[in-house]
Amino acid sequence: MSILATIYVLTALILAVYGFNAWVLTAVYTKHRRDVTAAPSAAARSQLPTVTVQLPIFNEALVIERLINAVVQLDYPAHLLQIQILDDSTDETTDLAQTLVDTYRQQGLNIELIHRVERPGFKAGALKNGLLTATGEMIAIFDADFVPNPDFLKLTVPYFADYPRLGLIQTRWGHLNRDYSWLTLAQGLALDGHFAIEQTARNRSGLLMNFNGTAGVWRRSCIESAGGWQGDTISEDFDLSYRAQFAGWNCLFLRDVVAPAEIPPQLAAFKRQQFRWAKGSIQCFKKLGWQVVRADFSWWVKYQALIHLSSYLAHPLMVILALVTPILMMGAGTDNVRFPLIYLSLVSLGPPVLYAVAQASLYPGRWRRHYKAMPLLILLGSGIALSNSKAVIEAFLGVGNVFRRTPKFNINSHTDRWQDSVYRLPVDGLVLGELALAFYSLLGAVIAWLNGHIFAVPFILLYVLGFGYVGGQGLWDARFGLWRWLIGPTATPHPPAEQSRTRRGEALSAER
Secondary structure, eight states: OOOHHHHHHHHHHHHHHHHHHHHHHHHHHHHHHOOOOOOOOOOHHHHHOOOOEEEEEOOTTTHHHHHHHTTOOOOOOOEEEEEEEEOSSSSSSSHHHHHHHHHHHHHTTOEEEOOSSSSSSSHHHHHHHHTOOOSSEEEOOOOTTTTOOTTHHHTHHHHHHHTTTTTEEEEEEESSSGGGHHHHHHHHHHIIIIIIIHHHHHTTTTOOOOOOOOSSSEEHHHHHHOOOOOOSSSOHHHHHHHHHTTTTTTEEEEEEEEEOOOOSSHHHHHHHHHHHHHHHHHHHHHHHHHHHHHSOOHHHHHHHHHHHHTTGGGHHHHHHHHHHHHHHHTTOOOOHHHHHHHHHHHHHTTHHEEEEEEEEHHHHTHHHHHTHHHHHHHHHHHHHHHHHHHHHHHHHOOOOOOOOOOOOOOOTTTTSSSSSOOOOOOOOOTHHHHHHHHHHHHHHHHHHHHOOGGGGGGHHHHHHHHHHHHHHHHHHHHHHHHHHHHHOOOSOSSSOHHHHHHHHHHHHHHOO
């Protein structure tokens, strides 16, 4: 077997491990789908602890009013509630937030804005800084794109009284703008799969699970005893939740408590979000992987934890296959790669099945409405492989952390536009690389066809369509930036406050 064929076989087999794990988690979910944690006792619901709600924000002028107006409506005793806006902004967000804070303080609410001029530790640093003056026994966290329902704290906080070693509660993300476009529909499908199946399976079967950074509640003593928020990775949520479980704390995922949030409507914003998650996850893999191996867990828990931490390694493996396959198709001896390719194709059906089960369980009778975006999600999964590979490489090489926020646009209806926003991201420099990989893969498909390797053509075409879509859509979105550059700014960063409140009400009604 040639060196390239060996690389191909090993890469395909390792990649298949990650694909097969989707089948495993789906099976685990099916086994434990009826294992529901008992509701809080009457005593727990009547003796509520103090809660601090932290809102870490950075340049969120479009959604800051929506966020604060939602949080102040949380149904919780006012004398037990503190709200902190942890603001690292450098634009008008600070003034908008301060105006609302002043208004609500005059109404008797315990709300404050904590502004940092410098951003050491980024989000982790803001959360750590907020704890210095936090008064709550429990810490609830919401990112700027979330709109929690008024009953959020009443549905989550009482569990802590009944379970003394419970350190974290994570809830399921909802979607304010799932139907805005095919892109948001595909992202909603992916998020539903993660929360409804993966998080449920991990938590109910005793595997390690992670905090998703928002829409969750921490026991303050858990944060402190696990080492606190640390800024050496850009996935501070993943990092702390694993360290908490190492320290003996338990996590609880409440599948039926939903916190609505905005899905990125711009492809470049989605790629930036995925880049940050990929880099941060691999940083946590480097930091915590050996601790997982040495921890007092069963081999099964350790195995799943390592798969969980390293899952974004699938993307550089995909890029390797994309580069190697066309060269192999030039030769005649491809029998030794046929079996790995067939096996990879079969296990790759795991994610589509997982997403189908998630939709059927969340939306019985109407799951096809969302699942129609599955083909696009498959293309996205392969198309962002180059961008996420760059993130993985940066993590392994120790390239310095830069927390690049995912822009929020206050997009709720089909009439809303992100294209004129000052927060719109410029074209990604990797677009040319993605288009080059699409063209390279197309040549590979032609070579495979001409040389009689028909079995490989559908596999290669997934790369053609995936890289082609992501690269092409990136260029298409960039046309708005060129037009804006030519004619100048046409929109203010934020909508009127009354319009923001109206859109929030419409979006919540649609979600329900």
